[in-house]
Amino acid sequence: MAIAIMLITGIAGAGVYVMKLRADNATLKANQIELERGIESQTKLLEQQKKDFNAILESNKKLNALVMTFKKDLEDLDKRFNKGKRDIGKLAIDRTGAIERIINKGADNAARCVELASGAERTEEELKATKKSEINPECPSLANPAYVPYE
Amino acid sequence: MYHMNKILLIALMIVLAGCSVGEKRVKIFSVEEPRAKLNLPKPEALDLEKVRWIIITSENAEQVFAKLEAEGIDPVLFGLTDKDFEMIAKNFAQIRQKLQETNNLLEEYKRYYEETE
Numbered sequence: 001m002a003i004a005i006m007l008i009t010g011i012a013g014a015g016v017y018v019m020k021l022r023a024d025n026a027t028l029k030a031n032q033i034e035l036e037r038g039i040e041s042q043t044k045l046l047e048q049q050k051k052d053f054n055a056i057l058e059s060n061k062k063l064n065a066l067v068m069t070f071k072k073d074l075e076d077l078d079k080r081f082n083k084g085k086r087d088i089g090k091l092a093i094d095r096t097g098a099i100e101r102i103i104n105k106g107a108d109n110a111a112r113c114v115e116l117a118s119g120a121e122r123t124e125e126e127l128k129a130t131k132k133s134e135i136n137p138e139c140p141s142l143a144n145p146a147y148v149p150y151e
Numbered sequence: 152m153y154h155m156n157k158i159l160l161i162a163l164m165i166v167l168a169g170c171s172v173g174e175k176r177v178k179i180f181s182v183e184e185p186r187a188k189l190n191l192p193k194p195e196a197l198d199l200e201k202v203r204w205i206i207i208t209s210e211n212a213e214q215v216f217a218k219l220e221a222e223g224i225d226p227v228l229f230g231l232t233d234k235d236f237e238m239i240a241k242n243f244a245q246i247r248q249k250l251q252e253t254n255n256l257l258e259e260y261k262r263y264y265e266e267t268e
Contacts, residue, residue, distance in 0.1 A: 052263075059259040066255055070248040077244055081237045089233030092206045100206040103236075110243055111199040117251035120196035138244070142251060 069141040077138070080106075106138065113139035188265060 081088055092099040113136060116122065126143045129135040132150070136143035207215050207228060216226040231239060 055263055059263065062259065063252075063255065066252065070252070073248070074241065074244055077241060081240070087233070088237065092233060093208050093210070096206050096208055096211055100204065103204045103206065106240070107202055107204055110240065110247070111201070114243070114247045114250065115197045115199055117247045117254065118197040119193060119254060120198075139247065 073139055073141070080137075109136045109138040112136060113142055116142050 088099070116139065122143065125134075126136065127146075129144050129147060135147050140147050140149060205215060205228060207230070215228075219226045219228075
């Protein structure tokens, strides 16, 4: 009788143990799937972060380049007024008509630069300009981004 | 009496077992809804009026005023010295650069937040 009870208890115990193992197995499988999903989403996140980082770098680079062109444009403008011993006032007294034409042309070019800076479309003529005589000298990089300045 | 107790015990077990069923679990789904895009229209580009500069010296002053009168324009001019003209040209250039910089910043923000999604 006692042996029978022990046998039944043993079989029941083994059954319960097997069921526990199966439950553990199912939990581990679920965990595995969850971990794989986690790794996948982390990889995606890392890729996105890398893309974002590159985009930020690229934007900074662009803006820095833009600020550099601003500096150059201002220096060029200063040169136009003060190159060597140039005195625009004296020049205007000596060659009034010519300087007036130059000033008006320059003012028109500067106004066009403001229009372009505000988002105006570039004309075909502006986009085709490759020579110094063709490009808007007030803002060459803005008038035609493909323009390569030369001395 | 013995049977009565047995029935009561079974009934009690059934009642208590009923408590173990419990409530239904509430599941909350969180779906990420992206923020609506601002999509403001791009500001219209400027279309500036043409300004005419007149250079006036002590020598050509009379001639300039006479020409203005002949053209039916009030013979009055708002003057700048050559140095002030230089300053106004540089100020104009700086304003234009600031406008360009702001526009570029806006474009970069738009590109970063809207195109990478």
